[in-house]
Amino acid sequence: MQVDVISLIPWRQDLTGKHRIEEGLNIKNFVESLNVGWNQETLVTVNDRIVDEHHLLREGDRIHLLLPVIGG
Amino acid sequence: MKILRINMSQLTYQEEEVAKEQLLLGGRSLTSRIIHDEVPATCHPLGPHNKLVLANGVLTGSMASSAERSSLGAKSPLTGGIKESNAGGTAGLKMGRLGLRAIIFEGIRDDFYTVYIDKDGVKFEKADDLLGKSMSEAARVLYDRYGKNVGYYMIGVSGEMKMNTAAMANADKDGSPTRFCGRGGMGAVAGSKGIKAIVFNDEGVERNRPKDPEMFKEAMKQYTTNLRENPGTGKFFPELGTAAMVRTTNKLGALPTRNFSTGSFEHYKEISGETLREIILERGGEGTPTHNCMPGCAIRCSNIYPDEQGKAVTSPIEYENIGLLGSNLGIGNMDQIVELNRLCNEIGIDTIETGAAIGVAMEAGLLEFGDFEGARNLMLEVEKGTPMGRIIGGGAELVGKIYGVRKVPTVKGQAMPAYDPRAIKGLGVTYATSPMGADHTAGQTIRAQMDHHSPEGQVEASKKSQVLNTIYDSLGICFFAASAVGKHFDMLARMITGYVGVEVTADDIKNLAKQTLKEEHDFNRRAGFTRAHDRLPEHFYEEVNPASGTVFDVDQDELFTIGVESVHAG
Numbered sequence A: 001m002q003v004d005v006i007s008l009i010p011w012r013q014d015l016t017g018k019h020r021i022e023e024g025l026n027i028k029n030f031v032e033s034l035n036v037g038w039n040q041e042t043l044v045t046v047n048d049r050i051v052d053e054h055h056l057l058r059e060g061d062r063i064h065l066l067l068p069v070i071g072g
Numbered sequence B: 001m002k003i004l005r006i007n008m009s010q011l012t013y014q015e016e017e018v019a020k021e022q023l024l025l026g027g028r029s030l031t032s033r034i035i036h037d038e039v040p041a042t043c044h045p046l047g048p049h050n051k052l053v054l055a056n057g058v059l060t061g062s063m064a065s066s067a068e069r070s071s072l073g074a075k076s077p078l079t080g081g082i083k084e085s086n087a088g089g090t091a092g093l094k095m096g097r098l099g100l101r102a103i104i105f106e107g108i109r110d111d112f113y114t115v116y117i118d119k120d121g122v123k124f125e126k127a128d129d130l131l132g133k134s135m136s137e138a139a140r141v142l143y144d145r146y147g148k149n150v151g152y153y154m155i156g157v158s159g160e161m162k163m164n165t166a167a168m169a170n171a172d173k174d175g176s177p178t179r180f181c182g183r184g185g186m187g188a189v190a191g192s193k194g195i196k197a198i199v200f201n202d203e204g205v206e207r208n209r210p211k212d213p214e215m216f217k218e219a220m221k222q223y224t225t226n227l228r229e230n231p232g233t234g235k236f237f238p239e240l241g242t243a244a245m246v247r248t249t250n251k252l253g254a255l256p257t258r259n260f261s262t263g264s265f266e267h268y269k270e271i272s273g274e275t276l277r278e279i280i281l282e283r284g285g286e287g288t289p290t291h292n293c294m295p296g297c298a299i300r301c302s303n304i305y306p307d308e309q310g311k312a313v314t315s316p317i318e319y320e321n322i323g324l325l326g327s328n329l330g331i332g333n334m335d336q337i338v339e340l341n342r343l344c345n346e347i348g349i350d351t352i353e354t355g356a357a358i359g360v361a362m363e364a365g366l367l368e369f370g371d372f373e374g375a376r377n378l379m380l381e382v383e384k385g386t387p388m389g390r391i392i393g394g395g396a397e398l399v400g401k402i403y404g405v406r407k408v409p410t411v412k413g414q415a416m417p418a419y420d421p422r423a424i425k426g427l428g429v430t431y432a433t434s435p436m437g438a439d440h441t442a443g444q445t446i447r448a449q450m451d452h453h454s455p456e457g458q459v460e461a462s463k464k465s466q467v468l469n470t471i472y473d474s475l476g477i478c479f480f481a482a483s484a485v486g487k488h489f490d491m492l493a494r495m496i497t498g499y500v501g502v503e504v505t506a507d508d509i510k511n512l513a514k515q516t517l518k519e520e521h522d523f524n525r526r527a528g529f530t531r532a533h534d535r536l537p538e539h540f541y542e543e544v545n546p547a548s549g550t551v552f553d554v555d556q557d558e559l560f561t562i563g564v565e566s567v568h569a570g
Helices: A010-015 A027-033 B020-024 B027-038 B091-097 B135-146 B186-192 B213-229 B231-252 B273-283 B319-325 B334-347 B351-363 B372-384 B387-392 B396-403 B425-433 B458-475 B479-485 B489-500 B506-526 B556-560
Strands: A002-007 A017-020 A043-046 A062-066 B002-007 B012-017 B052-056 B070-075 B082-087 B100-106 B113-118 B121-126 B151-155 B168-170 B179-181 B195-200 B288-291 B302-306 B312-314
Touching (some): A002 A010, A043 B231, B020 B489, B027 B052, B027 B082, B052 B186, B070 B186, B082 B506, B135 B151, B135 B195, B151 B186, B168 B186, B213 B489, B231 B273, B231 B319, B273 B288, B273 B302, B334 B372, B351 B396, B372 B387, B425 B556, B458 B479, B458 B489, B458 B506, B479 B489
Parallel strands (some): B002 B100
Antiparallel strands (some): A002 A017, A043 A062, B052 B070, B052 B100, B113 B121, B151 B168
């Protein structure tokens, strides 16, 4: 199946686009397969909701990789 | 290590030695302990019974990276409750070298003095020639008089006029007076005591040395490695600063837009961290996208913004300032936001409170959203102290009351920072329950990989964050280092033990923070706060944030368990 990734990490724009994945993959494993550290290098939304690491991906999911910082 | 007690009415001082067990109190834990113990909770914030406490963090002066912060505490004229506001910069380092953990200012007076402190003691010098000047002009006078190497805290004209928005600033490592203890009107409290500036001259003083150099060095090494290797502290903050948040909050529907009427802004790209960096790099000159406000800070999240000729305009351009002075006012032009930020810095007013106050004025129809010139003119009125300027300088809640505006984004009288609480509900809980009023630094939850739009788990998230933030505020470590520290509180404990020579565990650090929160709530309870104050403004419960599609719907009874009444629960 296929998911859409939109990367807002400036130096990982290469990740933006469609990705083919196997069924049953959770979001944490998918993000780590992109060489992006889970809960370290990005905040992740799936279909505009922040999800936990066990969230199972589905066909056509839209994944945003946001920068995980805090304001000052 | 000493505490200096200064009576501003009589212009006298005395020194007190800090007991060994008290060495673990610093920054917020120390300011709040002193305010809790010594200030009558019902006193007038600008009256003779209030005290202003300037306290270094436990690790301030240790030369650990990002650990040079100092705190100001008092009863706040803005909230009517206890307040602590802290900043990086250089004053804490100089104050620490002089052997001072804290200074307690007592009394009031109508004229203004510079309090000059060096190794020989304290001198009080009339400050008439500093009055009425912009912060940068006044800083130049201080440097000409006392030399380029002094550190200082100073109020602006807003503090001289005792405005609720008045802040107190110290200099960054380049001598620019732009590191603000911005929140809660601490500048007004200083003004009421006749303090224009506090100058620290550490000439002829030895640098501080850790009591157990080996232990300190070992823990520091681990801490510094973590800072370097963590993506947040090693890459995100140095490259984009806190402005990196704009695209994230806009996506989550949390970027305050047009007086918090929605959480996404059509011009978000123009005010993003990426655009900020591009502008700074393109213009070059004195500008830099990566800058450390404290000597030796490895995170370097600050920046210097240049004009088209490359000349520095002001520093730093941060996320909160972009949110409150930009999208919240419907302004999507970086140069315009920076100009408003510069004015806040020169007048010495809190950017968050001022942006929110002008947002409420726009809601009232005094000027249109997006009217940069109108916003700028209002700030110039603040600087001049005209009746209109004093209304804006009184803060968002006051503007709302005077102009009959219902939608005012404040809690306990203090304006919300740049996160809509309907979209980041854990922060909504923090706004409602923190003893400080609406304050993102009192319990930041946005970094958590959790569903921020759901009401579930937000009270627990806020509770943990409020303890965590209190720890950093007390140690003098910038909260941005938190992602690198992670759960390694044992490492922090070794740094503290190695530096101050008092045995401390990770649990001790957490328990001390919990005790501080308890004392702060107790002060507020005695000042008259009840669960009625632990609420967001009504419209956040009832009107949907169109960008997130949510209202604030966290269970109020659960929320009360960590608010002012939690002090009864022990």
